[in-house]
Amino acid sequence: MSLDRRNPAELSPPAGFSHAVVATGSRVVFLAGQTALDGHGAVVGDTLPEQFETALSNLLTALAAAGGAPRDLARVTVYATDVADYRAHTPELGRIWRRLAGRDYPAMAVLGVVRLWDDRALVELDGFAVLP
Template identity: 45%
Template sequence: MAQTPHETVNPLTLAEPVGYSHAIVVTPGRTVFVGGQTARRTDGSMTGDTLVQQFDHALGNVVEALRNAGAEPVHVVDMRIHTTSISTYRANLKTLGPVYRRHMGRHYPAMSALGVHELLERGALVEITCTAVVPDTHDDDPLSNERALEIEVEEGLVSGPFEDPNEPGNERART
């Protein structure tokens, strides 16, 4: 799985994060917001009797939503996990880790896990939301337009009404 294009920030002055990042500096791009995903199948029925099973299916739904919006798991910059049993979530961390990595790889965005009284979806034990940022790309030109203009100006290739024809390097402006 590709590395994230965003910068993770984990200051040494904070406790070492395990399974998340303290902060993410986002590369400019297109923002994708993924609404609350539970363990619902395409027919609308819930699947999974345990929190781990539901987490697995809900995270799969998150990735499906991301990909259909043109994003990948490495573009996720923020994730929120809501569960009706934070004690069960905490007790299953060693099992949840491999499930998470199967869907998301070793990309750990800024995350929070929240214990809630109940979720809107009947029978749901977990609901996941996230935000992803797909970086801007310039498929037609490897240099951005702004950078290409800087290169042209630096090399004296641009002529225009503001050039001084007597300045060294502006020979073209004199012709």
Template identity: 40%
Template sequence: MTVEHLNPASLAPPKGYSHVTVATGRSLAFIAGKIAVDADGALVGAGDYRTQGRVAARNLWLALQAAGGRPDQLARLSIYIVDHTPEREDDVLAGMAEAAVESRIGPTAGILIGVAAVGIPGALVEIEGVAVLD
């Protein structure tokens, strides 16, 4: 399995993602949206976009790991932010970067979408992913 991240010089440099991800492998893992909840389902980081970004990204990594996947096999992420503003986006991406250091999840192709609500009341961030497994 290989995942190659491409950022053409003809496009503006990406901030925290890759413009293109080319992946080859034997199977795909589709990871359902992850929010900032603990193992008991309790919301973590109420009102805190950065904390919720970090915990949601960590939960995505745990789900990928359960599928036998590795961080370098992530090909795409979709990030949903409640009441999106540039400041909230920065907080979410900073939290995700903290989780990335822990789990070594690198930039992938993806999209960031502002939404009215996600998953459960009080959740501010939801992240889903696609990985290409060996």
């Protein structure tokens, strides 16, 4: 399996994402949306960074259960109930990402949504990975 991250010079420099990821491999893992739910199904954390860390940890736990690692992520979509809050916390969210997932960034998008399934959830992440 290989993921070839492409960031053309003609586009603005990416920060915390890759513009394109070319994936070659034999297995694709589709990862369901993960929020800041704990093992009992309760949302934990009151701030976006706290919830982001738990949601990302949950996504990576699901990926590991499928035999993958953070470097295998080809695409991640972030759904935020308050994009301005997300933007305000971008440096902290970047540090959380690098600590948990490293610097091999997938193609990413952040979408503003009215609400998520659980009223207390501030952020949700889903994605897919390509494994050998």
